[in-house]
Amino acid sequence: MGLQPCFLLRYKTGRNFLLKLFIRQLCVAKVLRRDKQELIFNEVNIQMIDRRLQELLFAKRIDSYELSKEACERLKSHGINAFDRSEGETPYYIDLPRLSGSNVKEHFESIASHLSKPYLQIIGRLSSLPEMPKSWKLLPGWTAYTKNSYFRVDCPPDEVLVFDTEVLVNEGHAPAIAVAASPDFWYLWVSPRLLSSMRLSKSVIADDLIRFYPDGSPLSPPKCIIGHFVSYDRARILEEYMVEPTGLRFLDTMSLHICVSGLTSTQRNLKLASDKHLYNNKLWKDFVAEHNSRSGSNDPESLDWIKGASLNSLLDVFKFYCQKEPYQNKDLRSLFEKGSKRDVIDNFQALVTYCANDVIMTFETFQILWKLYQERFPHPATFYGLLEMGSMYLPINSSWIDFQERANQSYDDLNKKQKMLLQRLAEDALQRHNGSDRRWYRELIPKPMKDNYKGGPALITAQMKLAPKLLRLCWKGLPLHYDQILKWGTLIPGRVPKPIGDPRYYEQSQSDESPRRQILPAFKVTKMSAAGPDELIFPYREYLQYWMKEMEERLCGVNSRTAFEARSNPDPRDDVLLGELRRSVELMPLDLDTVKRLISSLKKISDGSRGEQVNSKAKGALFWENKNRYETNNSVRWTSASRRKKLRRSATDTINPEIPTCWFCPLPNEAGTGLPVGSPLSKSFQVHIASGRLYSSPAAGGSEDRYADQILHDHIRASFWQSYSKRVIALRKGTVPCGRRYGAILPQVIAAGTISRRAVEPLWLTASNADPERLGSEIKALVQAPPGFCFVGADVDSQEMWIASLIGDSVVGFQGNTFMQHFEIYYSGTPYGWMTLEGSKAKGTDLHTKTANLIGIKRNEAKVLNYARLYGSGLEFTKHLLSKFQSNLRPEEASLKAEKLMRATKGRRVPVDMGEGWKGEAEIKYIWKDGTESCVFNALEAIARSPEPRTPVLGAQITRTLTPKVVKDDVSSLLRCIFHDFNTSGMKAAFEKLHHLLCLFTRWVFIFFLHLFFVKFLPSRINWVVQSSAVDYLHCLLVFMAWLIKKYNLCARLCISIHDEVRYLCDQRCTDQIALALQVHRLPFCLSYYDNYKLPFPLLFFQISNLLTRALFAFQLGMHDLPESVAYFSSVEIDTCLRKDPLNDCKTPSNPDGLEVTYNIPKGRSLTITEIIERTGGAMEPFDNEACESATNASQSA
Known part of the structure; x- marks a missing residue:
């Protein structure tokens, strides 16, 4: 046959395996040229998956659908043409592994139970702990303790342990002592560093870490370690840094607590205020005032959820669940934080007992929490997903240290450059101060406090209050102003001015035709000559330029009168405000025609307004910026007494008494409306600098001074590393063990860190992707696979949008069979x-494009609005986002756009008479109608308002602090809870609640409040339904992946999961054989050596897992089919480093040459489902480890 010698060698070493590969490759063409299946479209012309897969997954074959003309007509009313069928392609077919059951649900429950069973069994054996030892021995390594004796051990042999470590902060990140307890023994581990006479290095080596498996023993036997914030302890365990996955899993009591009784961010702040008795806290007073005005109660203790909640620390959680005081001595904690090695040895017994008490408190808390967790999260997949999320692993090499050094150097260079440019700006300001100005002007400038001020500026940084002034920062055309109380904001011209001797109302050398000709006030001024150009330097010049266009646009705009007339409750300040505006127009430097037109517009606006008694104390406020002024409908909005009081008070709150001609308008604060802004150069303002809302005004005289622009640009570039550098440094010493080229980072993840059970971690789960303008943003790409491994992963396309649409579609049935038809009329x-499912960006029919076209914004901005609405945001937040997106958008225009968007999407709220059938059921009596998202939000609210909200797929229950029964801010939900008690707690409890309710409200007041109540925590529950269902999706995906990895004996482990993104670390050896076979037989799609990174089997694993997960969600929601468009990942990425886009070279200010040049990291690949099927034939095969090793060795030797 003329075979080459290298082929003979390879054929010998892996004969059977390669023969099978050869046969399968010959069959690939046959697989791809499969018989064309008849395309199946559902009731609204959406293509469904292959019928063989549909029958296998749902155990109910559906051969055809009848087009629903009624549904298509409904879609047409929203601008969607569902009558035209798109040109579909033959659906993909994958030869799925044998399922353990008749459908995907039975299979999933079987494999989830199988995977979680070993850990559930060993946890079940942890019923009690032995008595804690009275004394401890100062011996290096592990020592086991029984009741009356002790003995040395290599490692604890127990399968389940409660564990805690302590670290000497001043001596580095290595553990100093650790205590573990099992049902039979107590264990103490003492670091050899503690007993060493040598001076300790802060670098960590392998011998400094704790072992849990003896040398030479297999790492696969399952073990479970329980701790509070256990990922901190995990980072001190040696086996967790090995590439080979172990059977060791970690169960975090903090995560269990957050799942069972976690708090929202607002609740957490209120809880803190309550615990510390900070009842003068603004947030607390606003919340209690609103609560009391609705409920009629003035007792803060009546807020049950506060009494039934806890913060997340071990001490708080222990007190909350065990109802007793902690065993700890807080003074001992400071020895670990500030003490030395000698302090630990001198206080050894007390410190070990302190650590052991943590173990006891963790165990006692776990005993109570574990029962609650199993009741509220009964599905084994939820438990297994929690364990998997606690085993994240990020491999690195020596490039990680190089990256930090480069980023730090670049950051230092930018800082030096910023200081130099600021000094130049300060020197320019000093020169103007020392110039030959008019005497009267120089007298206005405060004299320096120090005599040596001529020595030049020094120690100036961008964080100083002086910096924004030196940079001449403006916000939307107005210069920034700093007030000691109000902090940073702008001054809006408009109050009645007092221009006697004030140069800002004069200009020199203006022609008669100029719109800014000199205007003399009605009274005599004492200044003899008009102001010169030096007197009109920043900021006065900016005020004039702003005011000329602002008054015309605001008062002559088409929406001004409409907004004024549409307000439902005219304010007593209206006449005062309009009067001040009229007097301001008369005195500002505008041409006479403009003044007349503006005055005429003011009269037109005020005509027809209802007369109200004028509040003489009101001295002016921003009428046009008052977001609570306007209502687009004619309904009367209920306003609490505290809110009305706040509205009256805001007239004087916005006044800066030191500047009598202007109103003070604070800069927007992301933390909340009205909160002061400490620095306009903080991180939250980077987006405003980039968009041009916050900018540097040109220097006086029109000089081309670019210093300020350079400083702002450099500030944006340095912001990322400024925020994340400390977190990265904290990882540096504990990652790459001393003397080794390869290491790992163990992210300190809280596996369920929010009430929606999303993972929380301060660095890796929040860091942005590589950005050319962000220094250090290539950080994720410096996580590199060790030799012989690569990363395989994918992003779930529109995960939360699809879940929400699936929940909505389950009511009328687009993605499968119809169900709950009695609701369809609503x-x-x-x-x-x-x-x-079917929207196309190119055709303009996808959700984001249609939203953008509806209100005239960019598609990316529409995407933000769509997700914000899905998470429960309402009209006010929509207006806030619109104003943020478009700096020139007027408040009244933002209101009109927001209302238009809400009407088109959520629709309108209409009442429905549910009759007698809704008692005790999770149905709603007010529903959304006539919007594109009405069905979705009705379904989401039905879950959110139910007595015990649960996710529809895995049945995860909401945290106890958000259940309607506890929060009691939704009367309709409370009434359902009453009827729910008929079935659970008996008649007596229900009648007591009903009697109490009827005593508070008559029937008509009850109905009134049902309609008008602002449900404070309902948006949080809607958000929980969506995000917690997305966590269910992740857990299902992890279960399917774990099943396939185990079934096909693949060497792979979870690397990281960032919400809708999953990455696995996989062995490359199976790829070597496939690449070898392709090269020998010279197939048309022969792979290059680099294409070894195209791991066919792991790629197919991802697609199979996604298909099964999507099918499971559809099945759980009563559907028996799945659209082709969501069945598979759009692509699966293969790479040697961790980056969002495998083709991105990640060029940043700290990595200007890119990854390939600087770190020798080649580009990765992104493969579609078509390419994956081409390479695998659409079928799986077990991974032959021995054959791969022999083939790889032969390939390397050849």
């Missing part, structure tokens, strides 16, 4: 689901 169809 819904306007599911255009949201159609746009999610």
Whole structure:
């Protein structure tokens, strides 16, 4: 046959395996040229998956659907043409592994139980702990303790342990002592560093870490370690840094607590205020005032959820669940934080007992929490997903240290450059101060406090209050102003001025035709000559330029009168405000025609307004910026007494008494409306600098001074590393063990860190992707696979949007069979689901493009609005985002756009008479109608308002602090809880609640409040439904991946999961054989050596897992089919480093040459489902480890 010698060698070493590969490759063409399946479209012309897969997954074959003209007409009313069928392609077919059951649900429950069973069994054996030893021995390594004796051990042999470590902060990140307890023994580990006479290095080596497996023993036997914030302890365990995955898993009591009784961010702040008795706290007073005005109660103790909640620390959680005081001595804690090695040895017994008491408190807390967790999260997949999320692993090499040095050097260079440019600006300001100005002007400038001020500026940084002034920062055309109380904001011209001797109302050398000709006030001024150009330097010049265009646009705009007339409750300040505006127009330097037109516009606006008694104390406020002034409908909005009081008070709150001609308008604060802004150069303002809302005004005289622009640009570039550098440094010493080229980072993840059970971690789960303008943002790409391994992963396309659309579509049935048909008369169809499944960006039919076209914004901005609405945001937040996106958008225009968007998407709220059938059921009596998302939000609110909200797929229950029964801010939900008690707690409890309710309200007041109540925590529950269901999706995906890895004996482990993104670390050896076979037989799609990174089997694992997960979600929601458009990942990425886009070279200010040049990291690959099927034939095969090793060795030797 003329075979080459290298082929003969390879054929010998892996004969059987390669023969099978050869046969399968010959069959690939046959697989790809499979018989064309008849395309199946559902009721609204959405293509469904292959019928063989549909029958296998749902155990109910559906051969055809009848087009629903009624549903298509509904979609057409929303601008969606579902009558035209798109040109579909033959659906993909993958030869799925044998399922353990008749459908995907039975299979999933079987494999989830199988995977979680070993850990559930060993946890079940942890019923009690032995008595804690009275004394401890100062011996290096592990020592086991029984009741009356002790003995040395290599490692604890027990399968389940409660564990805690302590670190000497001043001596580095290595553990100093650790205590573990099992049902039979107590264990103490003492660091050899503690007993060493040598001076300790802060570098960590392998011998400094704690072992849990003896040398030479297999790492696969399952073990479970329980701790509070256990990922901190995990980072001190040696086996966790090995590439080979172990059977060791970690169960975090903090995560269990957050799942069971976690708090929202607002609740957490209120809880802190309550615990510390900070009842003068603004947030607390606002919340209690609003609560009391609705409920009629003035007792803060009546807020049950506060009494039934806890913060997340071990001490707080122990007190909350065990109802007793902690065993700890807080003074001992400071020895670990500030003490030395000698302090630990001198206080050894007390410090070990302190650590052991942590173990006891963790165990006692776990005993109570574990029962609650199993009741509220009964599915084994939820438990297994929690364990998997606690085993994240990020491999690195020596490039990690190089990256930190480069980023730090670049950051230092930018800082030096910023200081130099600021000094130049300060020197320019000093020169103007020392110049030959008019005497009267120089007398206005405060004299320096120090005599040596001529020595030149020094120690100036961008964080100083002086910096924004030196940079001449403006916000939307107005210069920034700093007030000691109000902090940073702008001064809006408009109050009645007092221009006697004030140069800002004069200009020199203006022609008669100029719109800014000199205007003399009605009274005599004492200044003899008009102001010169030096007297009109920043900021006065900016005020004039701003005012000329601002008054015309605001008062002559088409929306001004409409907004004024549409307000439902005219304010007593209206006449005062309009009067001040009229007097301001008369005195500002505008041409006479403009003044007349503006005055005429003011009269037109005020005509027809109802007369109200003028509040003489009101001295002016921003009428046009008052977001609570306007209502687009004619309904009367209920306003609490505290809110009305706040509205009256705000007239004087915005006044800066030191500047009598202006109103003070604070800069927007992301933390909350009205909160002061400490620095306009903080991180939250980077987006405003980039968009041009916050900018540097040109220097006086029109000089081309670019210093300020350079400083702002450099400030944006340095912001990322400024925020994240400390977190990175904290990882540096504990990652790459001393003397080794390869190491790992163990992210300190709280596996369920929010009430929606999302993972929380300060660096890796929040860091942005590589950005050319962000120094250090290539950080993720410096996580590199060790030799012989690579990363395989994918992003779930529109995960949360698809889940929400699926929940909505389950009511009327687009993605499968119809169900709950008795509700259909109240819904306007599911255009949201159609746009999610079938919408096309190119055709302009996807959700984001249609939203952008509806209100005239960019598609990326529409995407933010769509997700914010899905998470429960309402009209006010929509207006806030619109104003943020478009700096020139007027408040009244933002209101009109927001209302238009809400009407088109959520629709309008209409009442529905549910009759007698809704008692005790999770149904709603007010529903959304006539919007593209009405069906979705009705379904989401139905879950959120139920007595015990649970996710529809895995049945995860909401945290106890958000259940309607506890929060009691939604009367309709409370009434359902009453009827729910008929079935759970008996008649007596229900009648007592009902009697109490009827005593508080008559029937008509009750109905009134049902309609008008602002449900404070309902948006949080809606957000929980969506995000917690997305966590269910992740857990299902992890379970399917773990099953496939185990079934096919693949060497792979979870690397990281960032919400909708999953990455696995996989062995490359199986790829070597496939690449070898392709090269020998010279197939048309022969791979290059680099294409070894195209791991066919792991790629197919991802696609199979995604298909099964999507099918499971559909099945759990009563559907028996799945659209082709969501069945598979759009692509699966293969790479040697961790980056979002495998083709991105990640060029940043700290990495200007890119990854390939600087770190020798080649580009990765992104493969579609078509390419994956081409390389695998659409079928799986077990990984032959021995054959791969022999083939790889032969390939390397050849």
